[in-house]
Amino acid sequence: MSRHRLTLIGLLGAGLLAAGALTGCASGAASSSPTSSSSSDAVSPEPAGGVEAAWVDAGRAIAVVTSGSSSCVPSVNGEPQVVDGALVVDLVEPAQEPCTRDMAPRATLVTLPAGTGATADLAVRVSGAVEGETTLAALGDVSSASEDLAPSAGWVTSSLVAIVTYGSSSCVPVVESVTADGDRVAVQFAAPPADQVCTMDYAPRVTLADVGAEAGQGEVSLVLSGGNVQAPDPIPVLGTR
Template sequence: MSRRRLTLIGLLGAGVLTAGALTGCASGAASAPSSSLPSEAATAVPAGEVGAAWVDAGRSIAVVTYGSSSCVPTVGGDPQIADGALTVDLVDPSQGPCTRDMAPRATLVGLPAGTDPSADLAVRVTGAADGETLLAGLTDVPTASEDLAPSAGWVSSSLVAIVTYGSSSCVPTVESVSADGDDVAVQFATPPADQVCTMDFVPRVTLADVGAEAGDGPVSLILSGGNVQAPDPIAVLGSR
């Protein structure tokens, strides 16, 4: 029997909100990710530490830092890679004030052209957060999709970063997680009917704790709800 439980947050950095909004999550033209306030905190990434996950077929990573859930860092400048190490400078968002909670936040980072996702990657974070983590190379690099398909990757043994596309100001939040055979079903919360969303269409990152339902082998996620379009199971990239 599947076990259901409330999980955590939908959020992301590295984005610019477009002007103009409307009720519901309408989409328009844009390409930068954004962030939202999470519903509950998680402990998979201890305070002061940095985590990372491969997403988007290894073309991007989600960098997870710890701090105010409502003030997700964004990427400052172009990430640089040298000798197998990626340096990412993060900056605090200009909007405020920030909530005084401590929670993991995910910042989507596009990788420089030519980055090999099959090789180990040291990730060094400076600026608004400071730390380093080693991201093991992918043993099986998937074919990159050009249709803005959702993707997911392991941050830790239980935490996954899930990339979906839509309004930057209406990032999906996780309502529940349950086992579905060999897969894990992630149900996103239904947004309020009066929720106002910007009209951009960008990648957003949601963090979810799936450890209790994931088992020991490869895991795929079945996404539903929250205006997320994902008809097929999504393989979680990386190792845990």
């Protein structure tokens, strides 16, 4: 999928999400924070403060992870720019109903500008609603690009991964459990509530999951299931821990 197409999908999802918030979505605001409905070991909170990032979508995009209210995930303001060798991303808080008063990691998907790739280290400078800097190490192999609208995943920290799936932007999948599955890690998403109302768009969503206890050493692939997520094949986790 072209970079222009992915950007249009993200903008469409953001607009419809705002419309859903104004009409009172029964499920509340979408959140990319790692939560678990039945397993306390599935995810765990990261320290508050700071900025982290992960390669996703075969290095064509990154997930910027910040800390704050899990119900109010920042969005990208304008187009990210490369300034003095660093990717500059301006984040804004969503204009919606009051946010929950928790402190959790949230992930914002950022499409890279044309000419920016994953074959070199990428400095990321975040400003606006959250401020901070981080650097992503270059990917060792980006020769096999992911298919259009295919799920992807990348390392945020040594245990936390960002998982990109596609569907309604107002109904982000929630991690229910994380278990070892041979040389892979199985991530089970919770079944959505029967009365959950979702916007009728089709956009990328980012879910965070702590897989450190199950990942072992070396390269890791995720097996995704549940939560209306369509992922028939294992998903390699990009980047380094």
